[in-house]
Amino acid sequence: MAFLEIKNASKSFGHGRNRAEVLRDIRLEIAEGEFVAIVGYSGSGKTTLINLISGLLRSDTGTITINGQPITGPGPDRGIVFQNYSLLPWLSVTENIALAVDQVFPQWSAARRAEKVAKFIAMVNLTPARDKKPHELSGGMRQRVSVARALAMDPKILLLDEPLGALDALTRGTLQQEIGQISQQSGKTVLLITNDVDEALLLADRVIPLTMGPGATLGPAFVVDKPKPRNRHMINHDPDFKRLRARIIEFLLDCGAQKKLVIQKKLVLPDLEPEDLTHRGPVLFGKPRPRRKNTVRRENVEIAS
Amino acid sequence: MSSYLEISRLNKVYPTPKGPACIVKDFDLKVRKGEFIALIGHSGCGKSTVLSMVAGLNDVTSGGIILAGKEVTGPGPDRGVVFQAPCLLPWMTALENVMLGVDNVFYTADRHERRQIAEYYLTIVGLGDSMHKRPAELSQGMRQRVGIARAFALDPKMLLLDEPFGMLDSLTRMELQEVLVDLWRRDQKTAIIVTHDVDEAVFLADRVVMMTNGPEAEVGDILEIPFEHPRNRKELLESPDYYAMRDYLITFLEERAHIRPSKLAGGPPPTNTVAFPHGDTAKKAAS
Secondary structure: OOOEEEEEEEEEEOOHHHOEEEEEEEEEEEOOOOEEEEEOOOOOOHHHHHHHHHOOOOOOEEEEEEOOEEOOOOOOOEEEEOOOOOOOOOOOHHHHHHHHHHHHOOOOOHHHHHHHHHHHHHHOOOHHHOOOOHHHOOHHHHHHHHHHHHHHOOOOEEEEEOOOOOOOHHHHHHHHHHHHHHHHHHOOEEEEEEOOHHHHHHHOOEEEEEOOOOOEOEOOOEEOOOOOOOOHHHHHHOHHHHHHHHHHHHHHHHHHHHOOOEEEEEEEEOOEOOOOHHHOOOOOOOOOOOOEOOOOEEEEEEEEO | OOOOEEEEEEEEEEEEOOEEEEEEEEEEEEEOOOOEEEEEOOOOOOHHHHHHHHHOOOOOOEEEEEEOOEEOOOOOOOEEEEOOOOOOOOOOOHHHHHHHHHHHHOOOOOHHHHHHHHHHHHHHOOOOOOOOOOHHHOOHHHHHHHHHHHHHHOOOOEEEEEOOOOOOOHHHHHHHHHHHHHHHHHHOOEEEEEEOOHHHHHHHOOEEEEEOOOOOEOEEEEEEOOOOOOOOHHHHHHOHHHHHHHHHHHHHHHHHOOOOHHHOOOOOOOOOOOOOOOHHHHHHHHO
Protein backbone atom coordinates (compact mmCIF):
# COMPACT_ATOMS: atom_id res chain seq x y z
CA MET A 1 0.00 0.00 0.00
CA ALA A 2 1.19 3.47 -0.85
CA PHE A 3 2.26 5.76 1.93
CA LEU A 4 0.37 8.80 0.66
CA GLU A 5 -2.66 8.05 -1.45
CA ILE A 6 -4.91 10.57 -3.16
CA LYS A 7 -7.98 9.16 -4.88
CA ASN A 8 -10.17 11.21 -7.22
CA ALA A 9 -9.73 14.43 -5.27
CA SER A 10 -11.35 17.56 -6.71
CA LYS A 11 -11.52 21.08 -5.36
CA SER A 12 -13.58 24.09 -6.39
CA PHE A 13 -13.89 27.56 -4.96
CA GLY A 14 -16.84 29.95 -4.97
CA HIS A 15 -20.54 29.34 -5.47
CA GLY A 16 -23.05 29.34 -8.29
CA ARG A 17 -21.90 31.11 -11.40
CA ASN A 18 -18.62 32.13 -9.81
CA ARG A 19 -17.70 28.58 -8.99
CA ALA A 20 -14.25 27.79 -10.30
CA GLU A 21 -12.96 24.26 -10.41
CA VAL A 22 -9.26 24.31 -9.59
CA LEU A 23 -8.36 20.63 -9.32
CA ARG A 24 -10.18 17.77 -11.00
CA ASP A 25 -9.82 14.09 -10.31
CA ILE A 26 -6.34 14.07 -8.80
CA ARG A 27 -4.88 10.59 -8.34
CA LEU A 28 -1.49 10.19 -6.77
CA GLU A 29 0.36 7.50 -4.86
CA ILE A 30 3.66 8.12 -3.17
CA ALA A 31 5.70 5.31 -1.64
CA GLU A 32 7.53 5.72 1.65
CA GLY A 33 10.92 7.39 1.12
CA GLU A 34 10.08 8.51 -2.38
CA PHE A 35 10.85 12.00 -3.71
CA VAL A 36 8.09 13.18 -6.05
CA ALA A 37 8.09 16.53 -7.87
CA ILE A 38 5.00 18.15 -9.36
CA VAL A 39 5.64 20.76 -12.06
CA GLY A 40 3.06 23.14 -13.41
CA TYR A 41 2.25 26.66 -14.54
CA SER A 42 1.70 29.35 -11.97
CA GLY A 43 -1.99 29.53 -11.18
CA SER A 44 -2.60 25.92 -12.15
CA GLY A 45 -3.51 24.80 -8.62
CA LYS A 46 -0.20 23.49 -7.27
CA THR A 47 -0.58 25.24 -3.94
CA THR A 48 -4.19 24.08 -3.62
CA LEU A 49 -2.93 20.52 -3.94
CA ILE A 50 -0.37 21.04 -1.16
CA ASN A 51 -3.07 22.62 1.00
CA LEU A 52 -5.29 19.57 0.52
CA ILE A 53 -2.51 17.23 1.61
CA SER A 54 -1.49 19.41 4.52
CA GLY A 55 -5.11 19.54 5.69
CA LEU A 56 -5.42 23.30 5.39
CA LEU A 57 -8.20 22.71 2.84
CA ARG A 58 -10.71 19.89 2.45
CA SER A 59 -11.25 18.29 -0.94
CA ASP A 60 -14.81 18.36 -2.34
CA THR A 61 -14.66 14.76 -3.50
CA GLY A 62 -12.34 11.81 -3.11
CA THR A 63 -10.05 10.81 -0.27
CA ILE A 64 -6.54 11.58 0.84
CA THR A 65 -4.89 9.10 3.21
CA ILE A 66 -1.51 8.81 4.87
CA ASN A 67 -0.67 5.25 5.94
CA GLY A 68 -4.33 4.45 5.39
CA GLN A 69 -5.53 7.19 7.77
CA PRO A 70 -7.72 9.89 6.17
CA ILE A 71 -6.53 13.47 6.57
CA THR A 72 -8.92 15.60 8.61
CA GLY A 73 -6.79 18.65 9.40
CA PRO A 74 -3.26 19.92 9.68
CA GLY A 75 -0.84 17.95 11.83
CA PRO A 76 2.84 17.64 12.67
CA ASP A 77 3.18 14.45 10.62
CA ARG A 78 3.35 16.71 7.54
CA GLY A 79 6.05 19.39 7.55
CA ILE A 80 5.50 22.26 5.13
CA VAL A 81 7.98 24.71 3.65
CA PHE A 82 6.29 27.71 2.01
CA GLN A 83 7.74 29.96 -0.66
CA ASN A 84 7.43 33.01 1.63
CA TYR A 85 9.24 31.32 4.57
CA SER A 86 6.48 32.20 7.11
CA LEU A 87 8.86 32.78 10.02
CA LEU A 88 7.82 34.77 13.07
CA PRO A 89 9.72 38.05 12.74
CA TRP A 90 10.10 38.73 16.48
CA LEU A 91 11.70 35.35 17.20
CA SER A 92 15.31 34.36 16.54
CA VAL A 93 16.30 31.38 14.40
CA THR A 94 16.54 29.16 17.50
CA GLU A 95 13.21 30.38 18.87
CA ASN A 96 11.40 29.89 15.57
CA ILE A 97 12.50 26.26 15.43
CA ALA A 98 12.00 25.70 19.17
CA LEU A 99 8.39 26.83 18.78
CA ALA A 100 7.71 23.86 16.51
CA VAL A 101 9.74 21.38 18.57
CA ASP A 102 8.10 22.41 21.86
CA GLN A 103 4.64 21.97 20.34
CA VAL A 104 5.31 18.54 18.89
CA PHE A 105 7.39 17.04 21.73
CA PRO A 106 5.94 18.54 24.96
CA GLN A 107 6.75 15.35 26.91
CA TRP A 108 10.51 15.70 26.31
CA SER A 109 12.85 17.41 28.77
CA ALA A 110 13.87 20.98 27.95
CA ALA A 111 17.46 19.86 27.45
CA ARG A 112 16.48 17.18 24.95
CA ARG A 113 14.33 19.64 23.00
CA ALA A 114 17.14 22.20 22.92
CA GLU A 115 19.51 19.54 21.66
CA LYS A 116 17.12 18.69 18.84
CA VAL A 117 16.79 22.35 17.85
CA ALA A 118 20.59 22.72 17.79
CA LYS A 119 20.97 19.59 15.70
CA PHE A 120 18.65 20.82 12.97
CA ILE A 121 20.17 24.31 12.95
CA ALA A 122 23.55 22.65 12.39
CA MET A 123 22.10 20.49 9.63
CA VAL A 124 21.18 23.54 7.56
CA ASN A 125 24.51 25.24 8.39
CA LEU A 126 23.02 28.10 10.38
CA THR A 127 24.78 27.60 13.73
CA PRO A 128 26.67 30.95 13.45
CA ALA A 129 23.37 32.77 12.81
CA ARG A 130 21.25 31.00 15.42
CA ASP A 131 20.50 34.13 17.48
CA LYS A 132 19.60 36.35 14.54
CA LYS A 133 16.09 37.51 13.71
CA PRO A 134 14.61 36.74 10.27
CA HIS A 135 15.08 40.32 9.01
CA GLU A 136 18.84 39.99 9.59
CA LEU A 137 19.00 36.94 7.31
CA SER A 138 19.16 36.67 3.52
CA GLY A 139 16.34 34.99 1.61
CA GLY A 140 18.33 31.78 1.26
CA MET A 141 19.10 31.66 5.00
CA ARG A 142 15.45 32.27 5.88
CA GLN A 143 14.41 29.40 3.67
CA ARG A 144 16.98 27.20 5.45
CA VAL A 145 15.36 28.07 8.78
CA SER A 146 12.01 27.11 7.32
CA VAL A 147 13.39 23.75 6.12
CA ALA A 148 14.99 23.08 9.53
CA ARG A 149 11.71 23.94 11.29
CA ALA A 150 9.75 21.53 9.11
CA LEU A 151 12.25 18.70 9.58
CA ALA A 152 12.66 19.20 13.35
CA MET A 153 9.05 18.08 13.86
CA ASP A 154 10.07 14.65 12.54
CA PRO A 155 7.28 14.68 9.96
CA LYS A 156 6.45 11.55 8.00
CA ILE A 157 6.35 13.58 4.81
CA LEU A 158 7.90 16.88 3.82
CA LEU A 159 5.79 19.15 1.62
CA LEU A 160 7.81 21.76 -0.27
CA ASP A 161 5.66 24.44 -1.92
CA GLU A 162 7.91 26.23 -4.45
CA PRO A 163 10.48 26.63 -1.70
CA LEU A 164 13.13 28.24 -3.91
CA GLY A 165 10.90 30.35 -6.15
CA ALA A 166 11.79 33.65 -4.50
CA LEU A 167 15.57 33.12 -4.53
CA ASP A 168 18.15 34.17 -7.09
CA ALA A 169 19.68 31.58 -9.41
CA LEU A 170 22.93 31.09 -7.48
CA THR A 171 21.33 30.65 -4.05
CA ARG A 172 18.72 28.40 -5.62
CA GLY A 173 21.46 26.13 -6.95
CA THR A 174 23.12 25.86 -3.53
CA LEU A 175 19.86 25.15 -1.72
CA GLN A 176 18.84 22.55 -4.30
CA GLN A 177 22.03 20.66 -3.51
CA GLU A 178 21.31 20.97 0.22
CA ILE A 179 17.72 19.78 -0.09
CA GLY A 180 18.97 16.82 -2.11
CA GLN A 181 21.52 15.95 0.58
CA ILE A 182 19.05 16.34 3.44
CA SER A 183 16.42 14.19 1.76
CA GLN A 184 18.99 11.48 1.09
CA GLN A 185 20.37 11.53 4.63
CA SER A 186 16.97 11.57 6.34
CA GLY A 187 15.29 9.19 3.90
CA LYS A 188 12.07 11.18 4.26
CA THR A 189 9.19 11.08 1.85
CA VAL A 190 9.16 14.40 -0.01
CA LEU A 191 6.63 16.09 -2.25
CA LEU A 192 8.12 19.06 -4.08
CA ILE A 193 5.98 21.57 -5.96
CA THR A 194 7.88 23.64 -8.50
CA ASN A 195 7.66 25.37 -11.87
CA ASP A 196 11.28 24.60 -12.73
CA VAL A 197 11.68 21.39 -14.73
CA ASP A 198 15.44 21.30 -14.10
CA GLU A 199 14.90 21.52 -10.35
CA ALA A 200 12.46 18.61 -10.51
CA LEU A 201 14.90 16.49 -12.53
CA LEU A 202 17.73 17.30 -10.16
CA LEU A 203 15.93 16.12 -7.04
CA ALA A 204 13.03 13.79 -7.75
CA ASP A 205 12.53 10.08 -8.32
CA ARG A 206 9.36 10.82 -10.25
CA VAL A 207 8.29 14.05 -11.98
CA ILE A 208 4.57 14.56 -12.56
CA PRO A 209 3.29 17.50 -14.61
CA LEU A 210 0.10 19.28 -13.51
CA THR A 211 -1.99 20.45 -16.48
CA MET A 212 -3.11 24.04 -16.72
CA GLY A 213 -6.16 25.09 -14.69
CA PRO A 214 -9.11 25.47 -14.39
CA GLY A 215 -9.82 21.83 -13.69
CA ALA A 216 -6.13 20.92 -13.52
CA THR A 217 -5.20 17.28 -13.19
CA LEU A 218 -2.00 15.28 -13.01
CA GLY A 219 -0.37 14.11 -16.22
CA PRO A 220 1.67 10.94 -16.75
CA ALA A 221 4.55 10.38 -14.33
CA PHE A 222 8.10 10.57 -15.69
CA VAL A 223 10.44 8.29 -13.76
CA VAL A 224 13.92 9.70 -13.24
CA ASP A 225 15.89 6.50 -12.92
CA LYS A 226 19.28 8.04 -12.17
CA PRO A 227 21.55 7.71 -9.15
CA LYS A 228 21.67 10.52 -6.58
CA PRO A 229 23.20 12.92 -5.79
CA ARG A 230 22.83 14.50 -9.21
CA ASN A 231 24.30 17.78 -10.34
CA ARG A 232 23.61 20.46 -12.93
CA HIS A 233 26.35 19.16 -15.16
CA MET A 234 24.63 15.77 -15.53
CA ILE A 235 21.29 17.40 -16.31
CA ASN A 236 22.88 19.55 -18.98
CA HIS A 237 24.98 16.87 -20.64
CA ASP A 238 23.48 13.43 -19.98
CA PRO A 239 21.33 12.28 -22.95
CA ASP A 240 18.70 10.61 -20.70
CA PHE A 241 18.17 13.84 -18.77
CA LYS A 242 17.92 15.82 -21.99
CA ARG A 243 15.28 13.43 -23.31
CA LEU A 244 13.24 13.59 -20.10
CA ARG A 245 13.54 17.36 -19.98
CA ALA A 246 12.32 17.70 -23.57
CA ARG A 247 9.37 15.34 -22.97
CA ILE A 248 8.21 17.11 -19.81
CA ILE A 249 8.49 20.57 -21.36
CA GLU A 250 6.61 19.36 -24.43
CA PHE A 251 3.83 17.96 -22.30
CA LEU A 252 3.48 21.24 -20.42
CA LEU A 253 3.60 23.35 -23.58
CA ASP A 254 0.97 21.16 -25.22
CA CYS A 255 -1.46 21.38 -22.36
CA GLY A 256 -0.83 25.13 -22.18
CA ALA A 257 -1.62 25.52 -25.87
CA GLN A 258 -4.81 23.43 -25.68
CA LYS A 259 -6.36 25.71 -23.09
CA LYS A 260 -6.05 28.75 -25.31
CA LEU A 261 -8.95 30.17 -27.25
CA VAL A 262 -8.02 31.73 -30.54
CA ILE A 263 -9.83 34.96 -31.35
CA GLN A 264 -9.86 36.77 -34.67
CA LYS A 265 -9.43 40.50 -34.37
CA LYS A 266 -9.14 43.32 -36.87
CA LEU A 267 -6.34 45.70 -36.00
CA VAL A 268 -5.06 48.88 -37.59
CA LEU A 269 -1.56 50.23 -37.10
CA PRO A 270 -1.20 53.80 -38.43
CA ASP A 271 1.89 54.40 -40.58
CA LEU A 272 3.39 57.17 -38.46
CA GLU A 273 7.09 57.87 -38.25
CA PRO A 274 8.34 58.56 -34.73
CA GLU A 275 9.38 62.17 -34.21
CA ASP A 276 12.89 63.11 -33.22
CA LEU A 277 12.30 64.63 -29.81
CA THR A 278 15.83 66.01 -29.51
CA HIS A 279 15.10 68.60 -32.23
CA ARG A 280 11.67 69.64 -31.08
CA GLY A 281 12.06 73.34 -31.79
CA PRO A 282 9.54 76.16 -31.62
CA VAL A 283 6.67 75.94 -34.08
CA LEU A 284 6.54 78.92 -36.43
CA PHE A 285 3.75 78.20 -38.91
CA GLY A 286 0.76 76.14 -37.75
CA LYS A 287 0.75 72.67 -36.30
CA PRO A 288 3.49 70.33 -37.60
CA ARG A 289 2.19 67.44 -39.68
CA PRO A 290 3.16 63.86 -38.92
CA ARG A 291 5.49 62.08 -41.33
CA ARG A 292 4.17 58.85 -42.78
CA LYS A 293 5.58 55.64 -44.21
CA ASN A 294 2.59 55.12 -46.55
CA THR A 295 2.01 51.57 -45.39
CA VAL A 296 -0.93 51.48 -42.99
CA ARG A 297 -0.98 48.02 -41.49
CA ARG A 298 -4.41 46.43 -41.42
CA GLU A 299 -4.28 42.97 -40.04
CA ASN A 300 -6.56 40.17 -39.14
CA VAL A 301 -4.72 38.81 -36.17
CA GLU A 302 -5.26 35.50 -34.47
CA ILE A 303 -4.68 35.99 -30.81
CA ALA A 304 -4.46 33.29 -28.22
CA SER A 305 -5.89 34.48 -24.94
CA MET B 1 28.31 44.80 -45.08
CA SER B 2 27.69 47.91 -43.08
CA SER B 3 26.39 47.41 -39.59
CA TYR B 4 23.39 49.10 -38.02
CA LEU B 5 24.78 49.24 -34.52
CA GLU B 6 28.50 49.47 -34.03
CA ILE B 7 30.12 49.28 -30.63
CA SER B 8 33.85 49.82 -30.79
CA ARG B 9 36.49 49.61 -28.08
CA LEU B 10 33.90 50.35 -25.41
CA ASN B 11 35.29 50.84 -21.91
CA LYS B 12 33.60 51.53 -18.62
CA VAL B 13 35.65 52.55 -15.62
CA TYR B 14 34.15 53.43 -12.24
CA PRO B 15 36.19 55.37 -9.70
CA THR B 16 36.45 53.57 -6.37
CA PRO B 17 38.31 54.44 -3.14
CA LYS B 18 40.89 51.82 -4.14
CA GLY B 19 41.45 53.37 -7.55
CA PRO B 20 39.62 53.05 -10.86
CA ALA B 21 37.76 49.76 -11.49
CA CYS B 22 37.51 48.76 -15.12
CA ILE B 23 34.23 46.87 -15.58
CA VAL B 24 34.07 46.55 -19.34
CA LYS B 25 37.24 46.57 -21.42
CA ASP B 26 37.53 47.04 -25.18
CA PHE B 27 34.10 45.60 -25.96
CA ASP B 28 33.60 45.33 -29.74
CA LEU B 29 30.39 44.30 -31.47
CA LYS B 30 28.76 44.92 -34.82
CA VAL B 31 25.05 44.26 -35.20
CA ARG B 32 23.28 44.03 -38.56
CA LYS B 33 19.90 45.60 -39.12
CA GLY B 34 17.12 43.23 -38.10
CA GLU B 35 19.42 40.98 -36.11
CA PHE B 36 18.59 39.51 -32.71
CA ILE B 37 21.61 39.37 -30.41
CA ALA B 38 21.72 37.67 -27.02
CA LEU B 39 24.36 38.71 -24.52
CA ILE B 40 25.12 36.03 -21.96
CA GLY B 41 27.57 35.83 -19.08
CA HIS B 42 27.73 35.30 -15.35
CA SER B 43 26.10 37.70 -12.89
CA GLY B 44 28.12 40.84 -12.47
CA CYS B 45 30.15 40.41 -15.66
CA GLY B 46 29.01 43.74 -17.08
CA LYS B 47 26.32 42.61 -19.53
CA SER B 48 23.82 45.12 -18.19
CA THR B 49 26.48 47.83 -18.13
CA VAL B 50 27.04 47.38 -21.86
CA LEU B 51 23.31 47.46 -22.51
CA SER B 52 22.73 50.57 -20.42
CA MET B 53 25.55 52.32 -22.28
CA VAL B 54 23.84 51.52 -25.59
CA ALA B 55 20.61 52.82 -24.06
CA GLY B 56 22.44 56.02 -23.15
CA LEU B 57 21.56 55.61 -19.49
CA ASN B 58 25.17 55.13 -18.48
CA ASP B 59 28.10 57.28 -19.66
CA VAL B 60 30.78 55.75 -21.84
CA THR B 61 34.28 56.11 -20.38
CA SER B 62 35.96 55.63 -23.74
CA GLY B 63 35.10 54.12 -27.08
CA GLY B 64 32.02 54.74 -29.16
CA ILE B 65 28.54 53.53 -29.96
CA ILE B 66 27.05 54.34 -33.36
CA LEU B 67 23.40 53.52 -34.07
CA ALA B 68 22.09 54.02 -37.61
CA GLY B 69 24.91 56.40 -38.44
CA LYS B 70 24.58 58.56 -35.32
CA GLU B 71 26.62 58.46 -32.18
CA VAL B 72 24.72 57.58 -29.01
CA THR B 73 25.15 60.36 -26.46
CA GLY B 74 22.15 59.96 -24.17
CA PRO B 75 18.84 58.19 -23.74
CA GLY B 76 16.14 58.65 -26.35
CA PRO B 77 12.94 57.11 -27.69
CA ASP B 78 14.80 55.65 -30.69
CA ARG B 79 15.94 52.89 -28.33
CA GLY B 80 13.18 51.00 -26.55
CA VAL B 81 14.25 49.49 -23.24
CA VAL B 82 12.59 46.65 -21.32
CA PHE B 83 13.89 46.10 -17.81
CA GLN B 84 13.56 43.10 -15.53
CA ALA B 85 10.79 44.89 -13.62
CA PRO B 86 8.30 46.47 -16.01
CA CYS B 87 8.31 49.78 -14.07
CA LEU B 88 4.71 50.71 -14.88
CA LEU B 89 3.07 53.71 -13.28
CA PRO B 90 0.68 52.14 -10.76
CA TRP B 91 -2.05 54.78 -11.00
CA MET B 92 -2.41 54.40 -14.76
CA THR B 93 -4.09 51.62 -16.72
CA ALA B 94 -2.10 49.45 -19.11
CA LEU B 95 -3.34 51.58 -22.01
CA GLU B 96 -2.43 54.85 -20.29
CA ASN B 97 1.03 53.49 -19.50
CA VAL B 98 1.63 52.77 -23.19
CA MET B 99 0.00 56.06 -24.28
CA LEU B 100 2.42 58.04 -22.12
CA GLY B 101 5.31 57.37 -24.50
CA VAL B 102 3.19 57.26 -27.65
CA ASP B 103 1.74 60.74 -26.97
CA ASN B 104 5.25 62.16 -26.83
CA VAL B 105 6.87 60.38 -29.75
CA PHE B 106 3.89 60.83 -32.10
CA TYR B 107 2.91 64.29 -30.87
CA THR B 108 2.23 65.48 -34.41
CA ALA B 109 -0.47 62.85 -34.97
CA ASP B 110 -4.05 63.09 -33.74
CA ARG B 111 -5.27 61.38 -30.63
CA HIS B 112 -7.26 58.75 -32.50
CA GLU B 113 -4.23 57.46 -34.36
CA ARG B 114 -2.08 57.49 -31.25
CA ARG B 115 -4.63 55.39 -29.49
CA GLN B 116 -4.74 52.96 -32.41
CA ILE B 117 -1.01 52.42 -32.03
CA ALA B 118 -1.26 51.65 -28.32
CA GLU B 119 -4.24 49.35 -28.82
CA TYR B 120 -2.51 47.53 -31.67
CA TYR B 121 0.52 46.60 -29.58
CA LEU B 122 -1.43 45.76 -26.43
CA THR B 123 -3.65 43.41 -28.45
CA ILE B 124 -0.70 41.73 -30.15
CA VAL B 125 0.94 40.98 -26.78
CA GLY B 126 -2.30 39.35 -25.65
CA LEU B 127 -3.83 42.09 -23.48
CA GLY B 128 -6.78 42.95 -25.72
CA ASP B 129 -9.18 42.34 -22.86
CA SER B 130 -7.09 43.83 -20.08
CA MET B 131 -5.90 47.18 -21.38
CA HIS B 132 -8.05 49.15 -18.97
CA LYS B 133 -6.70 47.37 -15.91
CA ARG B 134 -4.16 48.91 -13.57
CA PRO B 135 -0.85 47.12 -12.90
CA ALA B 136 -2.09 45.90 -9.50
CA GLU B 137 -4.82 43.90 -11.23
CA LEU B 138 -2.38 42.24 -13.63
CA SER B 139 -0.18 39.22 -13.01
CA GLN B 140 3.60 39.57 -13.14
CA GLY B 141 3.67 38.07 -16.65
CA MET B 142 0.91 40.40 -17.91
CA ARG B 143 2.76 43.43 -16.52
CA GLN B 144 5.84 42.45 -18.46
CA ARG B 145 3.65 42.14 -21.58
CA VAL B 146 2.68 45.79 -21.06
CA GLY B 147 6.39 46.60 -20.78
CA ILE B 148 7.05 44.92 -24.14
CA ALA B 149 4.08 46.65 -25.81
CA ARG B 150 5.25 50.01 -24.46
CA ALA B 151 8.72 49.54 -25.93
CA PHE B 152 7.53 48.44 -29.39
CA ALA B 153 4.79 51.09 -29.63
CA LEU B 154 7.38 53.86 -29.92
CA ASP B 155 8.70 52.30 -33.14
CA PRO B 156 12.29 52.43 -31.88
CA LYS B 157 15.30 51.75 -34.10
CA MET B 158 16.51 49.23 -31.62
CA LEU B 159 15.20 47.21 -28.69
CA LEU B 160 17.26 46.69 -25.58
CA LEU B 161 16.06 44.03 -23.17
CA ASP B 162 17.75 43.59 -19.81
CA GLU B 163 16.81 40.17 -18.42
CA PRO B 164 13.19 40.93 -19.26
CA PHE B 165 11.88 37.57 -18.04
CA GLY B 166 14.16 37.10 -15.03
CA MET B 167 11.32 37.51 -12.54
CA LEU B 168 8.94 35.09 -14.25
CA ASP B 169 8.57 31.37 -13.72
CA SER B 170 10.06 29.17 -16.40
CA LEU B 171 6.79 28.34 -18.15
CA THR B 172 5.45 31.92 -18.30
CA ARG B 173 8.90 32.85 -19.55
CA MET B 174 8.53 30.58 -22.57
CA GLU B 175 5.15 32.14 -23.44
CA LEU B 176 6.59 35.63 -23.29
CA GLN B 177 9.61 34.67 -25.38
CA GLU B 178 7.17 33.80 -28.14
CA VAL B 179 5.30 37.10 -27.74
CA LEU B 180 8.61 38.94 -28.00
CA VAL B 181 9.97 37.10 -31.01
CA ASP B 182 6.62 37.42 -32.81
CA LEU B 183 6.65 41.22 -32.43
CA TRP B 184 10.30 41.39 -33.38
CA ARG B 185 9.53 39.56 -36.63
CA ARG B 186 6.43 41.63 -37.37
CA ASP B 187 8.24 44.94 -36.98
CA GLN B 188 11.63 43.74 -38.27
CA LYS B 189 13.43 45.31 -35.35
CA THR B 190 17.03 45.03 -34.28
CA ALA B 191 17.30 43.71 -30.72
CA ILE B 192 19.79 42.93 -27.99
CA ILE B 193 18.72 40.83 -25.03
CA VAL B 194 20.78 40.35 -21.90
CA THR B 195 20.08 37.03 -20.23
CA HIS B 196 21.70 34.24 -18.29
CA ASP B 197 19.20 31.67 -19.47
CA VAL B 198 20.96 29.59 -22.14
CA ASP B 199 17.70 28.16 -23.52
CA GLU B 200 16.29 31.65 -23.90
CA ALA B 201 19.38 32.77 -25.81
CA VAL B 202 19.26 29.83 -28.25
CA PHE B 203 15.51 30.16 -28.82
CA LEU B 204 15.56 33.89 -29.54
CA ALA B 205 18.89 34.95 -30.97
CA ASP B 206 20.59 34.90 -34.34
CA ARG B 207 23.92 35.27 -32.58
CA VAL B 208 24.82 34.67 -28.95
CA VAL B 209 27.62 36.86 -27.64
CA MET B 210 29.38 35.29 -24.66
CA MET B 211 31.01 37.70 -22.23
CA THR B 212 33.96 36.79 -20.04
CA ASN B 213 33.82 37.26 -16.28
CA GLY B 214 34.30 40.77 -14.94
CA PRO B 215 36.08 42.94 -14.09
CA GLU B 216 37.54 43.93 -17.47
CA ALA B 217 34.88 41.88 -19.24
CA GLU B 218 35.14 41.50 -22.99
CA VAL B 219 33.63 39.38 -25.76
CA GLY B 220 34.79 35.81 -25.14
CA ASP B 221 33.14 34.08 -28.08
CA ILE B 222 30.24 34.41 -30.48
CA LEU B 223 27.94 31.58 -31.53
CA GLU B 224 25.76 31.76 -34.63
CA ILE B 225 22.36 30.12 -34.23
CA PRO B 226 21.42 29.01 -37.74
CA PHE B 227 17.78 28.03 -37.06
CA GLU B 228 15.46 30.12 -39.20
CA HIS B 229 12.69 32.19 -37.67
CA PRO B 230 9.92 31.54 -36.78
CA ARG B 231 11.26 28.78 -34.60
CA ASN B 232 9.12 26.01 -33.24
CA ARG B 233 10.16 25.16 -29.71
CA LYS B 234 9.02 21.57 -29.88
CA GLU B 235 11.03 20.86 -32.99
CA LEU B 236 13.97 22.73 -31.53
CA LEU B 237 13.85 20.49 -28.46
CA GLU B 238 14.11 17.46 -30.71
CA SER B 239 17.00 18.72 -32.79
CA PRO B 240 20.45 17.38 -31.86
CA ASP B 241 21.94 20.70 -32.99
CA TYR B 242 19.94 22.50 -30.35
CA TYR B 243 21.64 20.45 -27.66
CA ALA B 244 25.03 20.89 -29.27
CA MET B 245 24.59 24.68 -29.13
CA ARG B 246 23.18 24.58 -25.63
CA ASP B 247 26.16 22.48 -24.52
CA TYR B 248 28.56 24.85 -26.24
CA LEU B 249 27.16 27.82 -24.33
CA ILE B 250 26.98 26.00 -21.00
CA THR B 251 30.55 24.78 -21.43
CA PHE B 252 31.65 28.33 -22.10
CA LEU B 253 29.97 29.56 -18.91
CA GLU B 254 31.30 26.68 -16.84
CA GLU B 255 34.81 26.35 -18.17
CA ARG B 256 35.90 29.22 -20.38
CA ALA B 257 34.23 32.35 -19.02
CA HIS B 258 37.33 33.26 -17.02
CA ILE B 259 39.64 33.17 -20.07
CA ARG B 260 40.12 36.50 -21.81
CA PRO B 261 40.83 36.08 -25.51
CA SER B 262 42.87 39.29 -25.61
CA LYS B 263 45.29 37.89 -23.00
CA LEU B 264 45.96 34.69 -24.95
CA ALA B 265 49.35 34.30 -26.60
CA GLY B 266 49.14 35.09 -30.30
CA GLY B 267 46.32 37.59 -29.90
CA PRO B 268 42.59 37.05 -29.80
CA PRO B 269 41.27 34.16 -31.92
CA PRO B 270 38.70 35.00 -34.58
CA THR B 271 35.15 34.77 -33.23
CA ASN B 272 33.70 31.40 -33.94
CA THR B 273 30.98 30.13 -36.06
CA VAL B 274 30.80 26.66 -34.65
CA ALA B 275 30.02 23.96 -37.18
CA PHE B 276 27.64 21.32 -35.93
CA PRO B 277 27.45 17.84 -37.39
CA HIS B 278 23.73 17.92 -38.12
CA GLY B 279 23.60 20.95 -40.37
CA ASP B 280 20.55 19.83 -42.32
CA THR B 281 18.46 18.98 -39.26
CA ALA B 282 18.93 22.58 -38.19
CA LYS B 283 17.18 23.80 -41.30
CA LYS B 284 14.44 21.20 -40.94
CA ALA B 285 13.73 22.14 -37.35
CA ALA B 286 13.42 25.76 -38.32
CA SER B 287 10.60 25.22 -40.82
